[in-house]
Amino acid sequence: MDRIHITGGAPLNGVIPISGAKNAALPLMIASLLTGETLELINVPRLADIAALTRILGNHGVDHMVVGKRPGQTTETGQTIRLTASNVIDTTAPYDLVSTMRASFWVIAPLLARFGEAKVSLPGGCAIGTRPVDLLIMALEKLGAEIEIDAGYVVARTKNGLRGAEIVFPKVTVGGTHVALMAAALAYGTTVIENAAREPEVVDLAECLNKMGAKIRGAGTPHIEIEGVARLNGARHAVLPDRIETGTYAMAVAMAGGDVVLKDTRADLLHAALDILSTTGAEITPVEGGIRVRRNGAGIAAVDVTTDPFPGFPTDLQAQFMALMTLAKGQSHIRETIFENRFMHVQELARLGAKIRLEGDLAIVEGVERLRGAPVMATDLRASVSLVIAGLAAEGETQINRVYHLDRGFEALEAKLGRCGAQIERVRA
């Protein structure tokens, strides 16, 4: 298995291009199942999760084409893909394909809405908690689906099509909102979603669906209304910038020091995280087409953080922020409210010399003077990248194992950091 070697201590200086968001690209690709016409997606990141979903869609019979590179386009500027689901041959998403990635379960919504049936394996994804799908199933049942669980598969059917309904989510769920949006877009009548997720990726999906002919209002607020239509058409849509990648590199600069422009991204996608970063002492300035992040020799202030659904501080940046706090002056309290088991990075950060104590959903981080490089490994995507950030600031060499987690969500990580002065290389097994 590949490893990443980092020799820490070098500040980061330069420009990092931000890719299209993995968590937007995945539901957008799935939305291609809603129409027989072509959906063209621009700025799709080259990631293992995207490749995995491409295989799943291919298994259903979706035709996938990568549009030729434009002059000057590098491997970090995303790809344009065309997806055409004019000949869906199979409405089953098998275990082997679905078990690696949470989002793949969401194919259940367009398959059910367009073909009246779907059989989808219960999902996998990052090992960060139990991650049930009860609320996704509840939403589909409200829309009139008959659902049973059989041998690890969710089997969904509708005899006379889906019907608009009121869906009230008892807790905010991104996947639940995506599923409800896609299913309701083709349901008969009006659907109202209450307590909808407000994440930018939900807004991106709704905008794309509207380009495809859907009638969705209110995405980005807790109250979304969808007037179902009989059919949807093709469209062209650019995936929004990855706010988690943006925040991750911002935290890397805040920790390792330096001066970096994160380009092709937007500060409004992650205000909560950028505000907190400023409080730690990083200098954050919006610039045209991106964000400039600077930190000079001054120390890192300890700041408390609680993860929350958007617009709050994202759980997908919690591990990276914890890495930063390991070098802060004083004590920081980090509370994880979204997933019950998202502290797998704590014991790995400890290998580098971090002092962190866990009390239920609270991590108490005592800042230390310095971290020292060590071999580490992580069990999920964001935890892995928190170790990269810590490795960049640690003295000596850090070896990160199980790199496939990073490849799920960070496009050209070594190249992007390497060009800013980081000493980072991939050692192929």
Ligand SMILES: CC(=O)N[C@H]1[C@@H](OP(=O)(O)OP(=O)(O)OC[C@H]2O[C@@H](n3ccc(=O)[nH]c3=O)[C@H](O)[C@@H]2O)O[C@H](CO)[C@@H](O)[C@@H]1O
């Ligand atoms: C591919 C993708 O976009 N993944 C993101 C998505 O995951 P995902 O869509 O899986 O996360 P949800 O927003 O659905 O989960 C939020 C909370 O609701 C719970 N829940 C969810 C569904 C359900 O049926 N029942 C239930 O209890 C979950 O266990 C969790 O505690 O949003 C998370 C929260 O921002 C992010 O960390 C993930 O990176």
Ligand SMILES: C=C(OP(=O)(O)O)C(=O)O
């Ligand atoms: C948790 C994540 O992904 P998934 O929902 O696919 O496990 C993530 O992107 O941080």
